[in-house]
Amino acid sequence: MLHPLPRSHRGPVVTIVIGVGNDFRRDDGAGPAVVEALRGRVAATLAVTDGEPARLITLWAGADLAIVVDAVRAEPPVPGRIHDLGAETAALARRPVTGHSLGLGDAVALGLAVGQMPVRLRVLAIEGHDFGLGRGLTPRVAAAVITVADRIAASLPSAMKESHPS
Known part of the structure; x- marks a missing residue:
């Protein structure tokens, strides 16, 4: 069995943020909206996908940290509620929630x-309200997108290099 090299021998940390969703299904566009809100703010690879498992695996393979943002349905729904999950909890969601x-x-x-x-x-999951055809997030989901983007930005290195006075 191969064991990963210690962090100090592997080079820079590889981080990817993956927005899962469809901009043409209203609140299902929350994941891509978070990725868009992070552009220029974080030192991470940013990607958008439709959530097909092989595409997700291709995107996150080899990463030290993968953050997946997706819209979910919940019963009873609380539009805009944010769930912060790890791999163990995400693995339990064997049936589609979007x-x-x-x-x-x-x-x-x-x-x-x-x-x-x-x-x-x-995994950061945002509870959606409207998954019908059309563009644009509902107000509570749009507010949650900002919260999630800020939360991710605060947890990752900034894309801007610090300037040092000469």
Whole structure:
């Protein structure tokens, strides 16, 4: 069995933020909206996908930290409520919670089975209200997008290099 090299021997930390969703399904666009809100703010790779497990695995494979942001349905719904989950909890979500045909739990299960998981997986799920056709987030989900983007930005290195006076 191969063991990962200690952090000091592997080079820079690789971080990716993945927004899952569809901008043409109202609140399902929350994940891509968070990624857009992070552009220029964090030193991380930013990506958007439809949530298909093979695409997720390809994006997060080899990362030290993968942060996945997705909109979810909940019963009873509380639009805009944010859930901060780890890989263990995400793996339990074997049935789709959004409009995607397969859920994030399927991607985690498959990634574990083929040894293609990031060192650490964090999932930020935003409860949506309207997943119908159309563009634009509902007000509570739009507010949650800002909160999630700020939370991620605060936890990652800034994209801006610090300036030092000469």
